[in-house]
Amino acid sequence: MPSVRVHLATPPLDAAARQGRFGHGEPCPVHPGLAGPAMGRWAGRTLEEVAAEDPEGVRRWLTDPQFAPPGGGEATAALITRTGEYLAGLGPGRHHAVVAQAVVRAAVVAALELPAAAFWRLDVRPDTVTVLSGRAGRWNLLVGQQREEARE
Template identity: 45%
Template structure:
């Protein structure tokens, strides 16, 4: 059996535009409109899940997807930094930010480390190897990073070297305990298709 999972990053919103640590904010109208415009470009799926955040649930709705939140696919818990911009935190705590960006096991914000996030997401992904049919998952960009790190057997040190732009798809196919990855298919434009 081959498992297929398509991870879709959320549409834009004020938090993304301001480089703000997750404040559970919504998508903006431009992001929602863009999501609605590409709704028909997604492959059909037997299962739909989202990160629990408002922006992921709103993106899923704009894409015409009906699925429930999956706690193991929640974004990175940034503790006391939540709602603040990277500039604010970097100015107030430059050493803490530097440590956080260079050590996957660090959690100077009092939340979750990148290593812990990657482990949580890896456990969910490995569980999907036993799932029949395609799964569509609208998830936070850091969850996509964690997925790619795990699927390719990379060190968690590579986490910050991956980028997951808004409304892009990362497609995985897996069987026999391993995953193959197709990165960053835009959901709009000439290269967007419904590859299976």
């Protein structure tokens, strides 16, 4: 059975990320199933801004994988499912995608069949690469590579 190797690169911090602003469901043009999560009405705001207005919503978002940010946001559980289904459908060979840190978390949780609560326990650093490889639905995780190493 042919193998699949997925390189998930996180971009360096940009000005919005340095300010802690939520994205807008960042696209991933080559791999649309790996788009960032939709944040609904929270998009473009910092966690502190959202928490000041909706502390209960933030608490639920951080503790309940089924809770979606208001206004069309995507629940953590839905992001994990979407990401896992996309990974499962990839054809053999090497795939490279620049993705949001949340997508890396979702991919690792889905690939390793971890509970959804593990999503918030994974710290994904900017400007790094996470590599998943596998075949027949069984994934392995390679951790600790800098972006330059993963290109080889």
